[in-house]
Amino acid sequence: MKNTKTNKSNESNDSIVPDVDNPGTEFNPEWIDDIRVNLSAVKRRTSTLTARRTVKKEWQAAWLVKAISCIDLTTLSGQDTPGKVRRLCAKARTPVSLEIQKELGIHDLNLTTGAVCVYHEMVPTAVKALKGSNIPVAAVSTGFPAGLSSMEIRIQEIKSSVAAGAREIDIVITRAHVLNGNWQALYDEVKAFKKACGKAHMKSIIATGELSTLNNVAKASMVSMMAGSDFIKTSTGMEPI
Template structure:
């Protein structure tokens, strides 16, 4: 089974693996020159699910890789310490030990745990010594419309509480109004408030109007120093889609070609089936290459995805599908 998942204590902390994107001056000429051929993008995206067929032991290897890339997430109004502790236990042991032993992958964990600020301390304590980072959503998530100084302070408080990664939300009206300087300044302030913690910029692509806007917003956030760009909060009516992912991934590729810095990508919302994870992994491999198939450069924002992957792996080992309720997440 061909898959590579490092097991050292800090392998999933992005700052331990890849030089951080320092950002650059806002290049409005580059931003304004962006074009997006929507019909061509949609045609390309439509072909993706049928282009690669991963079977048998290769499928198992790719699904195990997907587990290592999941930001296991709970972002509900009724979150409790108990739920977060159970989620952390699942992150540490995402698949039954006997299955992992059979597959030769003992010690596999998810990429991170993602929670609201109020649950950071609980998650950090539960994950102590595991090397699994805690990510926190911030800046008035999910709308991002609280006063600016409070959004910045929320980042600082989350970092002080122990979050190693901060998922921020941008102000969508900056994109819709074409105010790229305001978006750049906002993102740069958020990056500075994060300090050593890595920052994922949530674009809320379902609310940006056009694929061209998605491309421009991706570029501006990377210019301002985003370590990751992320599709969605998971709370919009439209979350991660293949056309949006293709646009954001190509923006990442253009930025890398221009600057030499790799920026990560995180699709979030609506990715709940193992077969969907395989499509996204193949898209990343085709468009960006194997280097991006590591936790410091690619994450799934998901919760129920892990349960379906576990069912597929159990079928691989036993030849039988188990009931979904046997794979509770939190």
């Protein structure tokens, strides 16, 4: 199998991965107004996915390896403890047993997950456990999962997690901005979050299960990208889909 690992190096976990940065654009309401989602076409398209043939054998293994390298291994529970986070980090370092890796001929890829995602309180524990691996620590922030804290507190959450060593910040948007069609407010909010992230990557969780329509999902995604989001994530995992 070819090396499917990307953007990995021997850098320490204290460095910032420089491969992605979306500088954003000026707010352009015309881009939002032009978005239309054909729901019938979406349903027809998605109904065909389960009937399609998948790749087989070594190609399937290659895609699975790639998928593992993109996973944010996550624990977001009231039962999280330093020990639980350390075990998760150990799994992130070796997500597939060395025996299986040797069998697949990928043991030289240094396969890891893409990141480990935790609450702010567990960031220092995760950073220490992942030191030397170049696996970034991601922290959920900005009043996750509801995003209803004050703007001042949400901004400070980001800064605190970055200062603690988080290299990726998962922000949650204010769903009311989307539901009320207040796209300028959403843009200003996400842009302020991006500024607070500094050199850390910012992933915007738009909580699709609470946005009512696919038009809203598409528009919220576009606004988030305009405001500088490096990645879009669909769900907090805690709202109905």
